[in-house]
Each structure stands twice: as C-alpha cells, then as structure tokens.
Amino acid sequence: MTATEGPSAGEGAAVTRGDSRTDTEGRGTAVRAEPARRRGDTVAEVVRQWRAVHPDLDTGPMEVIGRINRCSALLQQAEDAPLRRAGLTRPEFDLLGALRRTGRELTPSELARETFSSGAAVTKRLKQLTERGLVERRGDTRDRRVAHVRLTDAGRDLVDGVLPAQLAYETAVLSGLQGPERGELAALLGELLGQLEGRPGTLRA
C-alpha cells in the first residue's frame, strides 16, 4: 500500500489531527473542496484519479488495500480516545492486554512477539509501565538472561476498566454495518488475514 493506495487516498496514513484547514476555496486550488461526501469514500475518489492518469493499470487491489489502510488509520485514531482517557497509548495497552489475555507472566521477548514490536520498544515501554506501577518484573531463577513480567493489581484493574469502554466504542463505530454485514466482513477479513499470515514469504517479495 503505500501510496499507491495511498495515504492519500487512502492509505492509511496518519489521520490528522486538528489541522486547520479550511480551504477558502476561492483560490483555485481547492483540490476537492467538497465537504465530506455522504456517499462514497475517499478511496474511491483516489482510485478514480489514478485511473484517469493511468488507464492501463489495474487499480482493483487498491480498492481493498487502500480501504483497509484507511479504515485502520481512522479506527486507530478513534480508538485512541478511550485509551487516552486512561492515560495509555495504544502500544502500552497492547502490552498490558497481552499480559491480561494470556493470564500469565511473559518475558520481554514474548511480549515483543505478542505485540509485534521490536525488543527495544518493549524495553522502553516496560520501563515506563514499571515506573507507573502497572507491571512488575522478576528475574528467571535458572536463566539469568531472562526476565518475567506480570501485571500488578493496578495494571490488571486498569485493563479491565478500559476494555469495556473500548469494546462499547468499537460496537458503536461498527453500528453502520447492519444485519449480517459485520459477520461477512469479519469472515472475509479473516480469510485474507489467514492468507497473509499463512504465507509469510508472499509478503516479502
């Protein structure tokens, strides 16, 4: 995805913050000064633009990949809100959530794998979360290279307190998908994700 699908169009790039934009429109530049359109999404517009410039290329994949990225960007921004109220960033919550979900101690390596982050990033997050009293560490008795991390009571309570708000919010966000649509979408995404995860080599090329 990349820009191809782009952020611009839709890729998923960061979703902006409150930039003041307000295009006066009067200046000839307004790219599309249209207000958010009620129907249609921004990716469709980007795809249309690309097709106009390169009619020979198959832009089909953009409609899937661009939308996934754009949805992800919007959803993550949206979901940051409940977390921020709890004083957590998403990567921090992911780390705490991994501990809560698995219900046991995890080593930093395991946490890196679970949260799909680098080991260095986990080290940094653990430092902060430890200082805030949300997790505790202990050394392994046999292998002194290894550490074991567990949630403190405060950490567990924080996760358990945030999770329902998070899920409620997600439910609201998806409320536009009616009837069987949500399930269909989940199934199709599961299929795609299974493919992506099942064939790592494919992604490398």
Add this chain to the structure above:
Amino acid sequence: MTATEGPSAGEGAAVTRGDSRTDTEGRGTAVRAEPARRRGDTVAEVVRQWRAVHPDLDTGPMEVIGRINRCSALLQQAEDAPLRRAGLTRPEFDLLGALRRTGRELTPSELARETFSSGAAVTKRLKQLTERGLVERRGDTRDRRVAHVRLTDAGRDLVDGVLPAQLAYETAVLSGLQGPERGELAALLGELLGQLEGRPGTLRA
C-alpha cells in the same frame, strides 16, 4: 504506516513463524507456542483468549477491527518493499502520488489533506523531496503565504516507474481471495469507510 517499516509492524522479526499480531485490536499477538497454523488467523486466537478471561464482554467488534488493523500492518510492511527499492518511504510516495494523481500543483495544505498528515510532516517531507529533485516549489504570485508544489520530471518518472510494481505486488498479495470475494470485501470495506468518513464526530467520541 508510519515508520520506516510501518508503524506497527515493526521489527525485523517480521514474519518469522509464529508471528502474529493483533492485540486487542490488531496489534500483536502471537500466540506462540503453537506451530504456525495453516488455518485460522491470529486475531481469532486473541479473541478466544479475551473471551476466556472476560466471558461477559461482547468481543464481536474485535473480529472486524482487530483484523483490519492486523491486515493493515502486514500489508504495509509488505508493500514497503517495492518502495524501498525505489528509495522512498511510504509517506514520501504518498505525497508524490497525490501530485501525480491530481495532475496539478498542490499547496502544502492540500498535500497534508490528501495524505492525511500534519502540515509539519509535509514541510519535512517536501524539504527532502526537493533536495532530491523530485518536486519543485514556487510561491504564489498573489498570496505570498502560499506555496505551490509540483513534480519534477524525475519525480513523475519515479512514481510512474514504481506504481506498476506496487499494483502487481498488491494483486499477488490478494490472490488468495478467489472469485467474487475480493469485490465483496472491497464493497463491505467501502461501506464501513463511508460510514467512518461520513460521520467524523462518531470517531471522536
């Protein structure tokens, strides 16, 4: 996005074997002890773990949102490869792509809107892309606050050279979805995205 590799996908650990992500939402969860499973995706496992711990919560939304986030992370990481060969990061390519797509000059503000980035980020990227000779700027004759950015010939050639490889790669990545599935997925994502974009307020809550 973000990041050289992508925001979330970090790490070189890329797809090793049991990698998985998805955390709550898609961030990471690799449930590690199990060998790579041929069937099923990691989000399903994470959801299962959460349900075991909190049987009372409705984890339905996770199956959609978690998968979107996880797919996005994997896809972005994967798609960085063709771009990196061209010496571009994704945000850089997104910026160039916006100029190519629209076929005209854009101001920094417009580029920020098109690429969903902050103005400051656009300023930084423009600086680098200008130094590399991929874009040019000129001041507005009437309003001297405004700049206009356009692709150089080299910039346009670079975009046009990279785009086909990008699309070909995306097609390969999605090849697991057979028949009408890709179109169905695109349609459902479009519907969701239309909802998300059409009601910004919803996301803010």
Add this chain to the structure above:
DNA sequence: AGAAAATCCTTTACTAGTAAAACACCTGTT
C-alpha cells in the same frame, strides 16, 4: 573442560512524527 555460537535483553545513535508556538501575510471592520 573450554572456546565458539546462540540467546535474551538493553543501550546507543538516529529518524520521523507530533503539538504548539512563531512568522509572515492577507482580509475585514471600523
């Protein structure tokens, strides 16, 4: 045993992003 290689985690140096302030300029009101 002892050296070499592997493993776990952290540290270092650096990058790219953000938020907020700063600048420069324009516009509308009086």
Add this chain to the structure above:
DNA sequence: AACAGGTGTTTTACTAGTAAAGGATTTTCT
C-alpha cells in the same frame, strides 16, 4: 488607514520508534 484576527507554512522542543551494537549468560561442539 490601521488594527484585530484569520490563514498558510515553518520552526522548535520533544517523543517514540528503529537498527545495530553491546553486555551478560547459556548452550553447543569438540
């Protein structure tokens, strides 16, 4: 005409991530 306020872009100070190197320990090989 002049000033108050708005807009377009850049700058500043800072954050969190990465890659690669480092330190410590364990495992493997001979």
